[in-house]
Amino acid sequence: MRLIVSPVSSKREEAVVTVSVMPACATGLSPAFDSAMRFTVDSSVAELLDNAEARLQAAGIDTPFNDAKLLLAHAAQVSLSDVDMARLMGRTLAQLQSQRNVTVSSDNTAAAFNTDCSTPHEPDAAAQFTAMLARREAREPLQHITGHAPFRYLDLLVGPGVFVPRPETESVVQAALDWMDQHGMKSPRVVDLCAGSGAIGLSVATEVPDSCVWAVEMDATAASWTRRNLDRVGATMPDLASRYRLMRADATCELTLADLDGTVDVVISNPPYIPEHDVPEQTEVREYDPDMALYGGSADGMMIPERIISRAWALLKPGGLLVMEHDISQPVRTRAFATAIGFSQAATHEDLTGRPRFLTAIKPK
Numbered sequence: 001m002r003l004i005v006s007p008v009s010s011k012r013e014e015a016v017v018t019v020s021v022m023p024a025c026a027t028g029l030s031p032a033f034d035s036a037m038r039f040t041v042d043s044s045v046a047e048l049l050d051n052a053e054a055r056l057q058a059a060g061i062d063t064p065f066n067d068a069k070l071l072l073a074h075a076a077q078v079s080l081s082d083v084d085m086a087r088l089m090g091r092t093l094a095q096l097q098s099q100r101n102v103t104v105s106s107d108n109t110a111a112a113f114n115t116d117c118s119t120p121h122e123p124d125a126a127a128q129f130t131a132m133l134a135r136r137e138a139r140e141p142l143q144h145i146t147g148h149a150p151f152r153y154l155d156l157l158v159g160p161g162v163f164v165p166r167p168e169t170e171s172v173v174q175a176a177l178d179w180m181d182q183h184g185m186k187s188p189r190v191v192d193l194c195a196g197s198g199a200i201g202l203s204v205a206t207e208v209p210d211s212c213v214w215a216v217e218m219d220a221t222a223a224s225w226t227r228r229n230l231d232r233v234g235a236t237m238p239d240l241a242s243r244y245r246l247m248r249a250d251a252t253c254e255l256t257l258a259d260l261d262g263t264v265d266v267v268i269s270n271p272p273y274i275p276e277h278d279v280p281e282q283t284e285v286r287e288y289d290p291d292m293a294l295y296g297g298s299a300d301g302m303m304i305p306e307r308i309i310s311r312a313w314a315l316l317k318p319g320g321l322l323v324m325e326h327d328i329s330q331p332v333r334t335r336a337f338a339t340a341i342g343f344s345q346a347a348t349h350e351d352l353t354g355r356p357r358f359l360t361a362i363k364p365k
Contacts, residue, residue, distance in 0.1 A: 039051075039093075040093070040126055041094040041125060042092050042094060044092055044093075045086040045087045045091055048072055048129065049065065049087060052064075052071065052072070056133075056136060056137060059137045059138075059139065068133070070146065071129060071142070072096075072129055074146045076096050076129075077097070077100060082099045082100075085099075086099065097125055132145050132146075139283035140288065141288050143158050143164045144159055144160065149164050149165055151169075151197075152203045153207065154199070154202060154206065154233060155232075156198070156199055157228050158197055158225065159225070160288070161219070161221030161224075161225070162196055162197050162221065162225040162290070163196045163294075164288075165196070165197055168325070168352060168353070168357050169199065169325060170203075171351050172323055172325050172358045173199075175360060176190070176204065176268050177208065179266070179360075180208065180265070185208075187211065188211050188266055189211075189212050190204050190267075191215075191257065191260065191267045192213060192269070193216050193268075193269040193271065193312070194217065194218075194269050194271045194308070195215035195222075195246070196217065196225070196270070196293060197225050198215060198225070198226040198229040198230060199229075201214075202233050202244065204268070205240060205243055205244045206237060211243065212245075213244045213245070214245050214247065214260065215244065215247065216248075216249055216251040218248065218250050218251065220248065223248050230244060251271070251311065252304060252308060252310075254314065261315055262315075262317050263315075264315040264320055265316075265320050266316075266321045267320070267321070267323070269312070269322075269325070271304050271305050271308045271324065272295050272296050272297065272301075273296040273325070273327045274295050274296055275295075275300050275301035276296070278327075280294070296327070301327055301330065302330060302334075305330065305337075309324065309338050309359075309361075310341060312324070313341055313342060319362065320362070321363075322360065322363070323358060324358060326359055331348035331359070334346075334348070334359045335359060335361075338359060338361040342363070343362060343363060343364075344362050344363075345360070345361060345362045346359065346360070347360050
């Protein structure tokens with residue numbers, strides 16, 4: 001999505017920023033790399049990206065170029081495709097920013113690019129990019145810096161106090177959607193336990209237009225993010241507020257949504273499940289995701305997942321489906337526990353990287 005921002009001034013102003021970059025020997029770049037490059041709106045997009053990629057690579061970021069490009073697009077308030085084109089064409093940051101005002105004609109042909117940069121632009125994009133780059137270099141999550149996390153077809157708001165949704169959880173949602181489709185469910189009743197940002201429940205509610213979703217989140221801060229995303233998504237889907245209900249409560253408590261017991265078609269959950277001594281190696285996870293959203297409450301991390309499985313059993317109607325994400329160390333234990341309390345067809349499914357990632361199980365009729 002492209003953001004259109006009104007210019008703050010009709011006069012061109014430059015923001016000059018001095019960027020400290022790791023030595024060439026630390027980045028693997030050639031000795032010709034300029035470690036004291038000054039970023040201005042006249043810096044080329046290619047230079048900005050190359051320098052940013054080097055810094056992020058030296059900081060241990062797994063996807064340095066991708067992150068650099070996303071940050072530059074956010075600072076300049078343009079699309080990723082605009083950044084790609086500007087880099088390819090040798091354009092400057094000022095020219096990239098003016099791309100925000102390029103219109104598309106009825107035959108989808110872009111208007112001529114404004115090469116003289118006469119269109120006003122934000123004066124501090126270079127400073128914004130540098131500041132965001134420094135935050136990412138310090139291993140602050142990219143999603144916290146931009147304030148957004150893509151999830152399936154949604155653009156979710158995220159920040160401190162809420163778990164950043166991961167791509168592997170998209171597979172959890174897809175499994176539930178596929179099952180509902182296979183069973184011809186047009187108006188399913190779905191419960192999202194441990195809602196966090198609202199990624200799971202809002203995906204179901206938007207992709208299955210006649211579904212009714214109940215989302216449960218105990219933490220006040222996380223629930224506030226759920227509410228923001230409900231309002232954001234609901235701005236373009238007027239009936240969403242009547243089909244998506246958020247409840248602040250303990251998802252494992254037998255009293256939570258007790259009035260729905262035995263009536264729910266699908267329960268989906270991405271609960272806290274990390275074993276208590278398996279501290280995540282990634283700084284972005286360890287230092288920024290809330291502990292409440294990470295750790296499963298016991299040495300093996302199974303205490304909360306087992307309680308979620310038990311709560312799902314009560315909520316589901318006969319023939320209903322449970323889909324629950326879990327740690328890669330827990331496939332055998334989650335299947336065994338689900339089977340022990342009465343579920344049938346307990347199965348483990350892999351994520352996009354081939355790791356055992358989530359459980360499905362059916363409550364027998």
